[in-house]
Amino acid sequence: MTVTLLVENPEFGVAAEEKGFNEESELVLDGGFLVPYANSFGHGFRDYDAESERQEGVESFYKLNHINQTFDFVKNMRKEYGQLNRVEMSIWECCELLNDVVDESDPDLDEPQIQHLLQTAEAIRKDYPNEDWLHLTALIHDLGKVLLLPSFGGLPQWAVVGDTYPLGCAFDKSIVHHKYFVENPDYYNPAYNTKYGVYSPNCGLDNVMMSWGHDDYMYLVAKENKTTLPSAALFVIRYHSFYSLHRSDAYKHLMNEEDVENLKWLRIFNKYDLYSKSKVRVNVEKVKPYYLSLIEKYFPAKLQW
């Protein structure tokens, strides 16, 4: 059950006017978490049909994404990027690279991505002070967006950002702007367009080919560089854009028991990922020492990307 409340100070202890809300912002209480009604543009979060300054660009993004993500494309990208032979750098260096990245798929945010990372991490840190692995997971969950930069191959936005979904089985109706899949060759391939497609019941999401982008790439980077983060962290990283699973309960027939456990953390994480998006900037230098200490705890000093 959700309860509508009028609250003077919105979530994360930030003063109302600082966050761009009126004095009495409307929030919804969702299991102790205060969910704002409106994004920085005055619309509901993830409203892909609302007429806004971002709507058109976001829809053309999804058209390209849905036409071009195919089973073969993902297979090739995983093979190529799995080599991790492009760049050597630390996690923090990568965060700083994201200063120059803006995500065209996102109707709720047009701030530089480093701000989104810190906004998510700081919000989750406030509510889960003892789960340091989750703070770090939040900091790194979108680092894969460096794929947009020339030294990482300069991939187009449709191959880096946006919601993700499985390839090799039918596209679920709950996927944003589903209508554009009719132009995807896999849509007509009988090997790929049934409920299970190439998969078997409860095969585990690890065995599922997800559309290629920042999630799968960062998952490969973290895993291959031997992070000591728990399996829930890797799960959050790989599936955080898989809204048809964690929001709409589609594709559950592909999950195994470990996935079911990890999904609980992903659902918690998602609230912070989505609702912390705002115009209020985090002071990078101030929080940097804390995150450097977490990086040192869970990652080698330099990683292969």
Ligand SMILES: O[C@H]1[C@H](O)[C@@H](O)[C@H](O)[C@@H](O)[C@H]1O
């Ligand atoms: O537009 C957003 C953005 O690209 C996020 O990083 C991704 O995780 C979301 O799922 C997507 O909808």
Ligand SMILES: [Fe+2]
């Ligand atoms: Fe993301």
Ligand SMILES: [Fe+2]
């Ligand atoms: Fe994010």
